[in-house]
Amino acid sequence: MAAHFEQAIAQQSLGVGARMPSVRDIRRLHHVSHSTALQVLRVLESRGLIEARPRVGYFVSDTALQMPAAREPLQLAPFPMQDHRFEGIGERAAEYLNKARLKGPLKVDLGSAMPAPELFDAKLLNQLAVALLREQPQILVHGPSAPFTHPDFQASMARYALGFGVRLAPMDIGATFGNSEAVNLALDALTQPGDMVAIESPTFYGILQAIEAKKLQALEIPSSPHTGMSIEALELALRTHPNLKAVVVVPHLQMPQGATMPDSHKKRLVALCREYRVALIEDDIYREFVESDEVLKPCKAWDTDGSVIYCSSLSKSYAPGLRLGWMNAGRWQERVQMIKFARSRNLPVWPQLLGARTVGSPSYMRHLVRLRQQLRVQRQAAAQAVARYFPIGTRLSLPAGGLSIWLELPEQISSSRLYDEALAVGIRVAPGDMFSNTGHYDHFLRLSCGMPFTDAVDDAYRSLGRMMHAQLGLPPRA
Amino acid sequence: MAAHFEQAIAQQSLGVGARMPSVRDIRRLHHVSHSTALQVLRVLESRGLIEARPRVGYFVSDTALQMPAAREPLQLAPFPMQDHRFEGIGERAAEYLNKARLKGPLKVDLGSAMPAPELFDAKLLNQLAVALLREQPQILVHGPSAPFTHPDFQASMARYALGFGVRLAPMDIGATFGNSEAVNLALDALTQPGDMVAIESPTFYGILQAIEAKKLQALEIPSSPHTGMSIEALELALRTHPNLKAVVVVPHLQMPQGATMPDSHKKRLVALCREYRVALIEDDIYREFVESDEVLKPCKAWDTDGSVIYCSSLSKSYAPGLRLGWMNAGRWQERVQMIKFARSRNLPVWPQLLGARTVGSPSYMRHLVRLRQQLRVQRQAAAQAVARYFPIGTRLSLPAGGLSIWLELPEQISSSRLYDEALAVGIRVAPGDMFSNTGHYDHFLRLSCGMPFTDAVDDAYRSLGRMMHAQLGLPPRA
Structure with missing residues (x-):
């Protein structure tokens, strides 16, 4: 048993300065006698791993980590699942x-x-956060009243989206753990392993990772640094790859090239996806960062049959530390809600209310x-x-x-x-x-x-x- | 264009009392002349949908929603993906x-x-939260320094786990969006569609949902309300179902029956999974709720080769509004970390530090x-x-x-x-x-x-x- 604790100290399960379990703790957990428990502690002390502080207890000593690291090797037997590899x-x-x-x-x-x-107004955000805790003192201990998104956040984002030409019913807006979860949920709803997904090339590695982790095939479509994904190349892909199930685009400031798609391309893209009955996943995380006198409409503004899934986030524009994303999944909204619920339940209410009270306001x-x-x-x-x-x-x-x-x-x-x-x-x-x-x-x-x-x-x-x-x-x- | 806004009001994208976009907003977004934009607003006003407030703007009127709801039907064309159904x-x-x-x-x-x-101490939690915002004023606007879990949270949970006989290196502990995400990540790492997963019967519907959403087969193993999953029945299943890839158990206060597995069963379960090279996913979300003079060890305490994936959460015991789960994925730790990163990135630091400062403390x-x-x-x-x-x-x-x-x-x-x-x-x-x-x-x-x-x-x-x-x-x- 001394070896168990020696190992715990070497692994830093108990860090330097941490208090050791008491004699009573050791007796209760390991079902040993008082004298055995005491002896364990004395053995560790004699090895210089722990130190006694009179009438307080034993603590991991400063010098404990200078001992030769006795990291216990895992006894790795062959496992069929080890075949999984990163590729x-x-x-x-x-x-x-x-x-x-x-x-x-x-x-x-x-x-x-x-x-x-x-570059953010942390002071204002913190004031809002503290005011919210005062106003709703149980907000951090309240369980979800429903597995869905908070209505204030939904109303706020619906109003905001209308400002860039996207009309959504509040109840069809879902809060997600960042934009990443939104795009992942969209892929979950649309695809199964082996399916093909068309993306811009080059593109944000997070999209490539998500596609790979789901055992999908990423089809990289040539993309211009000025106008984004080549619509011609996409059309060819749609004609020739029947297992192409979804197209992912970043319409504004596409990462990493920085292209912003002209409206004419957006319209063609939406029409093309509709024609081939393929879903369009629109990742609009950078729209707030475009310098333009025009208000930029995303592809979703031209969606008439719910085949565009719109994903965005407040992480980059408002508060990176809140992980507050949102989405509307068009005709797959119900399915996405159920997958979201099965995977990670609802978002905490607290960041949703902070977002709801800020987004679209004059100060924002x-x-x-x-x-x-x-x-x-x-x-x-x-x-x-x-x-x-x-x-x-x-x-x-x-x-x-x-x-x-x-x-x-x-x-x-x-x-x-x-x-x-x-x-x-x-x-x-x-x-x-x-x-x-x-x-x-x-x-x-x-x-x-x-x-x-x-x-x-x-x-x-x-x-x-x-x-x-x-x-x-x-x-x-x- | 009036129809666009009429629709937006009917859908409540603009709720009662919401401010209408200004003439300037409408011109910039829809590329129309000043007079057209003005006319749109006047048409809506004449229909009683919006009201002018002199020198302020137009607002959605109280009576707008009494209009016959003109909910626009989606033009749903047949879509191959509609074959996905909830089952x-x-x-x-x-x-x-x-x-x-x-x-x-x-x-x-x-x-x-x-x-x-x-039943929670919201006052203490809010004090801690406010103190944290004062101490680290940029915590809500700081992007992730690394895609991994905060070291303070890791250290705290490692120390806590040692208290119930589970020895983990802090760096192998991952924070997750609740226990649900932890269990889902474990299943992601271990299975592919069509694989079979053994669960207790009856069991928490969230586990059934997660399995179904991933197109896995749930094999329900008879379970006792006193001792949990029948080890004999599981052994039979392992012998006869070669596509059985994982076993999910809730060792303490299994939901809904309330069984707590005796140590002898836990040991046999771990040994059996090792023998058949099948992973054991242990969902230990209720351990804090067991009334027992003994300290209860989870199955993970008997894991010698990293084949037990341990999942838990602070949502039920500490703060439902933080959505703070955690896990150690044993030999699949690296794979789980990458899937987590590809899906939903890191957790916010803020709840992690609240958890780190509380869990295991005397007040906790x-x-x-x-x-x-x-x-x-x-x-x-x-x-x-x-x-x-x-x-x-x-x-x-x-x-x-x-x-x-x-x-x-x-x-x-x-x-x-x-x-x-x-x-x-x-x-x-x-x-x-x-x-x-x-x-x-x-x-x-x-x-x-x-x-x-x-x-x-x-x-x-x-x-x-x-x-x-x-x-x-x-x-x-x-």
């Missing part, structure tokens, strides 16, 4: 994420497309204007740094809005190698091969513009430029 | 839930197994003692009401803990009929056929004991008793 994007993404996790805190993170915390609209202005400044600073430090021949797609820039580097450069080199000095980037399974994007790179362009960020761009020049065998430009 | 439990559960939703607010809800809000342990005491009082009052009002021949399983009682009614009584009769007078119950696909449980009934036994609850029991007697053609007992 393609799942494996690559896991590798990148794990490397970054093992590296620990970063100096500059250019890898994630999220606005920096200081002002926040969005400020957010877009700030991001424009940051994108432009990033573009200038690219011009300053990166090799001649680097091509930049600078979209009209959004959280990142997308670069085509000279062909000899490997961005997956660059990822390792940069991570070694505390800089994280998003290498091109995370955005496609075609293998064509290793000399592409996505860099986040979510944070203010500080000296540290400038230094990071300089370092990246040096690494690129070194890969080319050239002297750096600065 | 079995999904359909039944959806029907029950929808009936309750249409009914509106309930007088007495005996249908959901959740402690009433007043005192709360659990009070919670169990209160629930015992409520269960006993419920049992007495059953004796008072329900027909002779009703058999009651009164478990040693938990949130509900499970009743076998005289065979002539249909609990699905009782559901409708009770709902008509504002009482919700959980009918037996929600807990199994075998069709054997229509004369069974689950009643929640989560709320204090008030006069209203007593009245509800009396009403239920009368309905049962009426079904039997007998006069009521009281």
Whole structure:
């Protein structure tokens, strides 16, 4: 039994400074006598793993982790389920994420497309949060009254959607754990393993991961950095792949290329999907980030028969820490609700009410204007740094809005190698091969513009430029 | 265009009192002239749908919804995906839930197994929540630093688990959106459509729904109200069903029967699953509710090769409004993490830190003692009401803990009929056929004991008793 606790300390199930179970605890759990329990503690003490504090108890000692780690190997017998392996994007993404996790805190993170915390009005949000706890003191301990979305959130999002030309009955709006869950639920409702799903190429790796995790086939459709998915190529795919069950598009500021689809393309896309009786999943997470004098309508505005599933989120525009997404699944709404209920039940009410009270309000609209202005400044600073430090021949797609820039580097450069080199000095980037399974994007790179362009960020761009020049065998430009 | 807004008002995309888009909004979105936009508003005004408030704008009028509802029918073309249908439990559960939703607010809800809000210490929780917002003012606007679980939550749950004999490395603990997501992720990692999963019979309908939604086959294993799943029957199933890929058990206070598995059964179950190389998914959501002087070890405590996936949640014991579940997936931990990331990303940090700071603390342990005491009082009052009002021949399983009682009614009584009769007078119950696909449980009934036994609850029991007697053609007992 001493070995059990020794192992627990080595694994940090009991961390340094943690209080040991008492003699009484040990007796009750392990059904041993008082003297045995006491002896266990004394053995651990004699080995220097724990220390007694008189009249308080035993605690894990500071030096416990300096002991040789006795990590118990799992006795892994062969298991049929071990055949499951990560393939393609799942494996690559896991590798990148794990490397970054093992590296620990970063100096500059250019890898994630999220606005920096200081771009949000945390003070106002916290005031609203505290006021809500005062007003509804049982909100955190109340179980769900129904397995569905809160009516205030539904009403608020329905009103907001009407502002961009999408007419939804409030009761057909569902809150989800972020945009990711919404897109996943849509795929769950529409497909079964082996089915094919058409996506933009390149695209956000999260969509590729979701498709792979469901054992679907991702068909990458060539996409322009200006107008998005090629409608002609999609039409060919629809004609020739009878197992194509759904099309996923990001109509505004498509990730990573930054394209925004013209209305004429959106209309054709909706008509085409209807003609081939294929569902259109619209991931509209970046609409708030487009710089445009026009109000942009999503494809859903042209949906007349419920075959467009609309997914969005407040994570990037309002509060990344709430994980508040939403969707309307058109003709699959009922099925999606049941799958959502079976998988993860309802969302907490608390973030839904915060969203309901904010979205569409004048202060929220002002926040969005400020957010877009700030991001424009940051994108432009990033573009200038690219011009300053990166090799001649680097091509930049600078979209009209959004959280990142997308670069085509000279062909000899490997961005997956660059990822390792940069991570070694505390800089994280998003290498091109995370955005496609075609293998064509290793000399592409996505860099986040979510944070203010500080000296540290400038230094990071300089370092990246040096690494690129070194890969080319050239002297750096600065 | 007036028809568009008329429709939006009928659907309540714009509810009564909502502000209409301005002339400028309408021009920008619909690309029409000033005069056209103005005319649209005047047409709506002339129809009594909206009212002008001078120098403010137009608002949806109080009487708008008295107009004949012009709900636009979706033009539903045949769609191949419409072949997806709810079957079995999904359909039944959806029907029950929808009936309750249409009914509106309930007088007495005996249908959901959740402690009433007043059984939690909301004041303390809110204080902790506000303190956390002060201490980390950016917590709601901070994006995820990594796609994984917060280390404080991991450390806290690892220490807590050691207290019931389960030794986990903190880094192998994952936070999930409730226990439901944990069980679903486990099934995702282990199975593909067509595979078979063994479960207790009867069981919580959420498990049946999850299995059905994934197109798996649920094999219901006979289970005792005292010792849970029959190990002998499971062994037979393992010998004869080669596509059986996982076993799901609720070891403590199995829902709905209330069984708690003896340690000897847990050991045999773990050994049996190991022998047949089948994964064991352990859903331990009710362990905090068992009344026992012993510390109860879950099956996971006997897991030596990582073939037990342990799932639990703080939703029922600590704060239903946080949706804070957790799991360790044993040898499938890495795969589960990637599926979780692809589906719904990380949990918000905020609830994780609330959980981390509470679970295992002296105040938390005192709360659990009070919670169990209160629930015992409520269960006993419920049992007495059953004796008072329900027909002779009703058999009651009164478990040693938990949130509900499970009743076998005289065979002539249909609990699905009782559901409708009770709902008509504002009482919700959980009918037996929600807990199994075998069709054997229509004369069974689950009643929640989560709320204090008030006069209203007593009245509800009396009403239920009368309905049962009426079904039997007998006069009521009281």
